Amino acid sequence: MTTIQSRRRLIVILLLCTAAIAALVRHRAAPGSTVHDVSTVMMLLWLPVIGSIIGWGYGKLLRKPPPAPEGFAADQAFQPQALVEFTLRPASIPAEDGPVKAGEHRCVLVVGNQGFQMRWLMPQGETFRRGEKRAAAVEFLAPHKALPLLPPGTPFRMMVGDAFVGDGRVLQPPPGA
Structure with a gap:
């Protein structure tokens, strides 16, 4: 109390x-x-x-319920805004520790005590296992807030739900920055 x-x-x-x-x-x-x-x-x-x-x-x-959080529009095309390198941590449940499948993946990129919603694409026909380094282009939901805080070399963590699932660093700023 x-x-x-x-x-x-x-x-x-x-x-x-x-x-x-x-x-x-x-x-x-x-x-x-x-x-x-x-x-x-x-x-x-x-x-x-x-x-x-x-x-x-x-x-x-x-009291009205809080509004649903913003998200990427379903019909919005992927627009890469930065290049990052990351390593996904091993899954806590062995059955979930399979290869990462192709398609869109969403998470929160955490730098210090700030988080930014992002998504990255795994091309069709490609897979990789957790624990392997992977370079990928990412798109932020609010790039005007995220990109100024992400110069090349910035370390970050990746969070899904309330668990950290990966670690990485920014490789390259967006084109034209």
């Missing part, structure tokens, strides 16, 4: 205890007396807590 959460819990407990004590005092006080009136006001201290809970629940119900 964070400090803020523990403070909020303490405040709620104090307000509810104050309201309960005020209810007992009001019950014993003579109607119309100052003590009776003050304890009535003190009993109302729990109302902001209930209002906050209702507001939180209402906000949860109306």
Whole structure:
């Protein structure tokens, strides 16, 4: 529990205890007396807590789900933007440690604490095994953000899901850079 959460819990407990004590005092006080009136006001201290809970629940119900992350358009042709060399790490499950097949492969290229979505193509008829070095042209989803941070020689890691699947370095900047 964070400090803020523990403070909020303490405040709620104090307000509810104050309201309960005020209810007992009001019950014993003579109607119309100052003590009776003050304890009535003190009993109302729990109302902001209930209002906050209702507001939180209402906000949860109306909150829209986060938008789906951007991705490469299905009909978008592959446009190489940089040349990289990488080595895929061995799979954690031996059954998945087969040759990498031809086709489009997507991952996140991680440099330091920043990640950039990218894709690379394996030409038809070619395969390679994990652990072998491979040079490939890559395309970034946001090249205007990724390319300035990727001069030749920059080391990177490749991530799919929440696992790092490969390591590499940038060989060549995009043409015209």
